[in-house]
Amino acid sequence: MAAAIEVAGISKSFRIPHEQRTYFKEYFLHPFRRTTYERNDALQSVTFSVDAGEFFGIFGPNGSGKSTLLRILAGIYVPDAGRVRVNGLLSPFIELGIGFNLELNARDNIRINSTLAGLTKRQLDEKFDDILEFSELERFVDQKLKNYSSGMLMRLAYSIAIQIPFDVLLLDEVLAVGDASFQEKCFTTFERFKNEGKTVLLVTHAVELLSRFCDRVLLLESGVVRTIGRAEDVVESYREGALVG
Amino acid sequence: MPYYLRVLRVVGAIEFKAKYAGAALGYVWSVAKPLAYFGVLWLVFAHLLRTANQTHDFTIFLLVGILLYTFFVDTVGAMLPSIVTGGSILRRLAFPPILIPLSASVGIAITFCANMTALAVFIAIQKVTPRLEWVLVPALLAELCIFCVGIGLLVAALYVRFRDVVQIWELTAQLLFFASAIFYPIGILPAWAQKVAFLNPFVQVMQDVRHAVLGGPSGPNDVTAATVYGGAAGRLIPILIAVFIFLGALAFFRREGRYFAERV
Numbered sequence A: 001m002a003a004a005i006e007v008a009g010i011s012k013s014f015r016i017p018h019e020q021r022t023y024f025k026e027y028f029l030h031p032f033r034r035t036t037y038e039r040n041d042a043l044q045s046v047t048f049s050v051d052a053g054e055f056f057g058i059f060g061p062n063g064s065g066k067s068t069l070l071r072i073l074a075g076i077y078v079p080d081a082g083r084v085r086v087n088g089l090l091s092p093f094i095e096l097g098i099g100f101n102l103e104l105n106a107r108d109n110i111r112i113n114s115t116l117a118g119l120t121k122r123q124l125d126e127k128f129d130d131i132l133e134f135s136e137l138e139r140f141v142d143q144k145l146k147n148y149s150s151g152m153l154m155r156l157a158y159s160i161a162i163q164i165p166f167d168v169l170l171l172d173e174v175l176a177v178g179d180a181s182f183q184e185k186c187f188t189t190f191e192r193f194k195n196e197g198k199t200v201l202l203v204t205h206a207v208e209l210l211s212r213f214c215d216r217v218l219l220l221e222s223g224v225v226r227t228i229g230r231a232e233d234v235v236e237s238y239r240e241g242a243l244v245g
Numbered sequence B: 001m002p003y004y005l006r007v008l009r010v011v012g013a014i015e016f017k018a019k020y021a022g023a024a025l026g027y028v029w030s031v032a033k034p035l036a037y038f039g040v041l042w043l044v045f046a047h048l049l050r051t052a053n054q055t056h057d058f059t060i061f062l063l064v065g066i067l068l069y070t071f072f073v074d075t076v077g078a079m080l081p082s083i084v085t086g087g088s089i090l091r092r093l094a095f096p097p098i099l100i101p102l103s104a105s106v107g108i109a110i111t112f113c114a115n116m117t118a119l120a121v122f123i124a125i126q127k128v129t130p131r132l133e134w135v136l137v138p139a140l141l142a143e144l145c146i147f148c149v150g151i152g153l154l155v156a157a158l159y160v161r162f163r164d165v166v167q168i169w170e171l172t173a174q175l176l177f178f179a180s181a182i183f184y185p186i187g188i189l190p191a192w193a194q195k196v197a198f199l200n201p202f203v204q205v206m207q208d209v210r211h212a213v214l215g216g217p218s219g220p221n222d223v224t225a226a227t228v229y230g231g232a233a234g235r236l237i238p239i240l241i242a243v244f245i246f247l248g249a250l251a252f253f254r255r256e257g258r259y260f261a262e263r264v
Helices: A024-029 A066-073 A106-116 A121-135 A150-163 A180-196 A207-213 A231-244 B003-019 B028-048 B058-079 B082-091 B099-125 B132-161 B165-179 B191-197 B201-214 B225-229 B232-257
Strands: A003-017 A037-051 A055-059 A081-086 A090-093 A168-172 A199-203 A216-221 A224-229
Touching (some): A037 A066, A037 A081, A037 A199, A037 A224, A055 A066, A055 A207, A055 A231, A066 A168, A066 A199, A106 A121, A106 B003, A121 A150, A150 A180, A180 A199, A180 A207, A199 A207, A224 A231, B028 B058, B028 B099, B058 B165, B058 B201, B082 B132, B132 B165, B132 B201, B132 B232, B191 B225, B201 B232, B225 B232
Parallel strands (some): A055 A199, A055 A216, A090 A168
Antiparallel strands (some): A003 A037, A216 A224
């Protein structure tokens, strides 16, 4: 089967300065002081591939590099080394609460997001009502997003992400703040994507989601791939590791 | 419609609307601002100081200067903070980051078009004789756009790293207002200062637009790059500077843009 995503040896590190120098003054006051950095190796030669039509889980403790990995797959971050290949159209749902303009209403945010994601005006006109309907935010469409709750923002972001035409869907902690009824709705879409043969990458902490939906799961720890395998096995090995460690 | 234009249209229109939302007079303000500037300067120089006598058709002369300066400064001013204030969307979606500062400049371009209508009205009132050279004005404005966008991209990318850029730019814009012969004829400057001034493509465009629109007897206001640098080849100097700045800024922005998502 053709691979939807091929990741070969990607590494990414961030340099976190011990003191932020954003004004020239700091260079004048301390001309000889070298800026020192804390190096954070978020990902170290990560290699895996995801088959087309696969529902692929990514699992790991906080700060293990899951979101960095997803951002690299989405083309948002540039890896320091390695290669990423995505076959087909990709739609990302990345980290809650960023990327919306909170001073604008939902209508304008939907239009900006979908247009940037590549929708034509006609596609947008077709999809606009679907996006609103799925998010159940029709009543609030003309309200500024700063008045939205985090659950409402998440619904809006998820609705946009799944209405953009895609072959590969990246989902980062999509169910973190939704209520039960919206979760059920998301599960229905998950089933639909599986049936339609879409490729889905799901980053989550919820073990039951991994075993319910994922064909395979990747366990990421401190930026390194620990194991890839069936959900039950991976969760098992994570628990053992946590106990031993 | 190609992707870039579509984004500029949609995002530019939304931001333009949002900028004046809640203001009673809406975007009337954007047109009123340069006209108010113009009114004050016109009063001071045409009536109180009477330096206007030195220039032919001071009203249009001044209005052209102010409108072009406003366009220049506002474009750069809108692009400068755009990545820092509006860049968080780069953290959720992969798209060419240049679209952010370009979208921010769309509203300024719309305002400029409205202001050009005001200029047309003044030209009609002043009964300026139509001249063949008017057809050159769009080309000159295109050059100004290239220059403004070049500077805008440069400062927008720098601002992500250095927050001093705002202060530096504001000071520069202030100084340029007094140094660029906007409200006085450039001919009153010493020859060396004229040579320096014309290194700024904005000054060249402004002088050429004035020359194209007004023509008339060569007075101190009718100085162009060709006069200052001696010969037609001298015309190329500021144009090349504009193109060079644009291409350099574009390359710099592309290089930096790969990491905006990590830095904003």
